């Protein structure tokens with residue numbers, strides 16, 4: 295095996311899944327082959343763990359010394375006997391659920407890091423915590439946030455590199471300044487902090503790196519808004535080069551003109567940056583989308599491995615960011631080696647092989663210069679989002695949860711000020727169709743694919759089409775297998791070389807997380823976290839509801855000949871809602887529509903179409919209509935409904951309520967007209 299398969303911790307234990315991407319380079323490849331393309335159809339359930347909350351599950355479990363550590367919504371941690379599924383301990387960081395309003399993308403958590411008897415957890419509200427791996431007892435906690443008034447959240451998994459534990463955060467859709475911080479893994483004492491974008495010039499630059507990148511920003515607004523560049527998911531480490539690679543997110547505002555007068559590259563937005571893990575010192579960067587204006591984060595999974603390039607083994611960094619190009623870079627220098635289109639792209643024609651810069655299609659994608667709305671591929675969900683890919687050194691292929699997305703970018707003329715709990719993009723909130731027919735038309739475009747990509751030739755080897763986008767991450771093994779869960783609630787195994795589908799099992803909900811494999815006492819297991827949620831599932835409910843999956847979050851562990859009973863699989867049936875009458879006039883409804891889009895749609899679904907993980911407001915029961923005002927004022931903040939009392943006036947709330955009622959009637963009528971609903975009237 296190439297050097298890159300040496301895991302960072304528990305190096306000797308081939309059967310473990312000791313770190314987020316299994317090894318330091320995060321290949322998500324396991325050398326285990328007891329389960330293989332010959333026998334994978336004999337997989338049966340070994341055990342299952344039911345999460346207490348039927349909400350989003352994005353975690354990659356860690357398996358070390360026979361224990362599995364996984365997380366559910368609101369950063370809750372569960373330690374399970376990896377052989378039996380017995381719950382050993384659980385830890386609830388008691389996140390105040392109302393902080394949900396500060397998150398763009400659901401109460402997600404992508405898992406913990408485990409090292410030397412400690413479990414490290416990034417908490418949704420910005421804490422980083424260390425727990426005793428044996429007992430789950432809290433050992434230390436630090437607040438990683440620099441500004442309590444800004445909308446920072448943590449969804450990502452911390453990484454342990456040498457003696458440091460490292461974590462970033464999210465929030466670039468709201469207006470924050472991105473950074474990443476390293477803490478001493480024993481004490482939690484801060485070791486270093488690396489800002490990804492420049493801050494208030496009056497306060498001075500924190501480092502020469504900040505002075506360097508400030509030259510790529512223009513105007514006097516970028517730092518007021520925060521600039522973005524959040525490090526909300528990917529990191530990888532190369533032990534030989536001693537480099538930490540971080541994936542940096544989109545700019546804030548999205549709108550390039552409002553953010554930086556449509557000038558400059560805006561470093562390190564949408565970049566991969568290499569740092570010294572001991573000091574946080576800058577080493578190199580590669581920017582995938584200079585002057586990003588489309589939420590083209592480069593936070594997607596980073597893999598460090600060795601590839602044969604022009605006949606010579608070369609250490610490389612690979613990424614398939616939202617922007618649709620697959621990149622191979624030199625791991626030591628960041629030098630551009632090659633790129634290929636793995637997604638549907640209209641924003642750029644190609645990458646200039648000499649400079650490594652994209653050739654932007656101004657006509658197709660520039661919505662800011664002439665304030666002209668543009669429809670651009672990919673959209674903000676990306677050609678690939680956070681669900682991790684995997685690299686199999688045997689086939690030489692990367693397995694990408696690819697997707698086709700697009701977006702109508704409608705620019706705002708003037709910028710709004712940052713406000714707690716309010717997204718702030720510098721564009722009009724994305725529009726989705728309100729009618730079933732419109733949704734079906736859009737759904738013909740929004741498609742997911744499992745793509746097997748040859749990173750050396752930069753070409754596709756095979757693909758499987760999925761009905762929906764936002765499918766799960768991938769795992770590849772020495773058993774010539776690729777595993778992936780799907781948005782419509784299946785877990786599937788494919789042959790890694792040919793792509794033949796070999797095994798499939800329906801499960802209780804949509805699967806978005808990356809699966810893992812491990813072995814105990816000579817027996818191999820494959821684990822899938824299943825729990826529908828995340829940005830697409832909640833915000834784009836119009837499309838996401840088509841999967842018909844219901845919130846029913848479980849961790850499924852399979853083995854050859856497993857005999858445990860699978861729970862019944864239910865799918866959503868659309869019933870007829872029975873809303874109260876609409877009493878508002880057209881102008882009030884129009885106002886309600888805009889307010890809903892700006893304040894409610896992120897969680898309850900644009901156009902008030904929800905996938906019912908977070909309540910689908912078209913189906914609000916009578917009592918909730920009665921309590922509408924107190925709920926908006928915080929009556930249910932303990933359940934995740936943020937208080938909007940300081941954000942919305944009573945008239946605003948009334949118009950939002952009327953708009954929701956109107957949408958409920960529209961839906962009811964469509965159900966009747968199309969015969970879609972199961973004929974039952976609901977109360």
Ligand SMILES: O=C(O)c1cc(C(=O)O)c2c(n1)C(=O)C(=O)c1cc(C(=O)O)[nH]c1-2
Nearest residue numbers: 399402449464465466467524526543828829
């Ligand atoms: O810019 C950011 O700070 C930020 C943060 C997050 C997050 O923390 O989950 C997401 C995104 N952006 C984002 O653009 C995105 O598409 C996304 C999807 C998800 C998810 O969990 O499904 N999170 C995020």
Ligand SMILES: [Ca+2]
Nearest residue numbers: 466467544589
């Ligand atoms: Ca983003």
